[in-house]
Amino acid sequence: MLSKRIIACLDVRDGRVVKGINFEGLREAGDPAELARRYNVEGIDEIVILDVTATLESRQARAHTISAVAHEIFLPLCVGGGIRTEGDAAAAIEAGADKVSLNTAALQDPSLITTLANRYGSQAVVVAIDAKRQDGRFAVYVRSGQAETPRGAVDWAREAAERGAGEILLTSIDRDGTKSGFDCVLTAEVSTAVNIPVIASGGAGSFEHFAEVFTAGRADAALAASIFHFNEHSVEELKRFLHLRGIPVRLGPGTGGP
């Protein structure tokens, strides 16, 4: 049976892992390669590197971080933040990323999704959607949650999938960094609207939250950052918990499974 994936997100700024609350107030959490190595040992299923302050000049710095992480781990690696052009994506993939995550750029120019899917395959193209509850709907925001768009999350996810995206990385801005649980309503709406995997993000605070998003939220994968970074909980413990709850997960050698 296909396992539900647990994904660790490394929010990177200037080569260091940071993590914000509601996209602001960053606090430092460590060296990306070092964290990736620890997560690999604990049985993480995938790593996402999010360049939170990506600028044009930082492409090289980003390549350096990707390369350092890809050297440490032999797991799927996704890179996002500041991937605006085909060239940005090519540089990230060349450095060792298996997938790139598009956000603002995909909304501005949705044909970029198709261009990259044709060049690298849909499996390499993740469309990241940052959504916020607004007047009974889920509004899509861009520019790290700063700018509202007229798009709805479900509608945009559907279009992204039709244009060739291989996965949706769905972040609830309301829940991000709050540890109050994933937005299961948002996640379930998007996950049932598209036929590609949906990664839930934003709000992970307890093991129970993961169980909820995999059942009520119908997520295919769940992503978290701070819950893992500060050693509050290990990936291994989380997976054991989910396994006991009957949720299919990949158990590592240290967790009693194959």
Place this chain on the structure above:
Amino acid sequence: MIALVDYGAGNLTSVRKALAHIGAGFWTPVEPAELARARGVIVPGVGHFDSTAALDAPWREAIDAARARSAPLLGICVGLQWLFEGSTEAPDVAGLGAIRGTCTRLGAGSDSRLPACPERSRGTPDSRQDLKVPHVGWNSLSFSRPTRLFEGIPEGTQVYFTHSYAAPVVPATAAITTYGAPFSAAVEDGLVSGVQFHPEKSGDAGLRILRNWMSHVPSV
């Protein structure tokens, strides 16, 4: 030396890193004639089956010649599919045909018994089955028989998949994975092996599988 065949199907960075990590000597041949010195051949690939059209007659002859010299051949992902006769993803493109059978779209098996659903396009939900395609993530291996490829790998080990098409279960099948229906997660027929999953992205288990394959590549 292992020939890592680059026919432009996606990105080889991950495969290169994994091979370097396990200490495999490899190079990427620029033309088919270079395969004459290959002790083993890897055909990787992600993406669409039609990209394998780049493996034209001279490449196929060179790969067949390497096989005739007893050089082990490993196909990864689309590379495994290419070992078969073809794929419905690109019906005009012939596979190597080393293994009998045709690859088909995941979830298509049950579709064929149902009325056509013309309004369905890629990326929209299939309410009948709820089978998301591509199949992305970690899924378990069930071994059909003992093989060299999976020496020391426990039954049920999970590996990383990302694909929309899959090969049928055939006599050459070494490992089965089920997603909607059972498919060939790996094949092994003499010196021809293939894996539908990505060993270079499957953590320690994946590296072990690559090492297992490597250990049957003659050295020097």
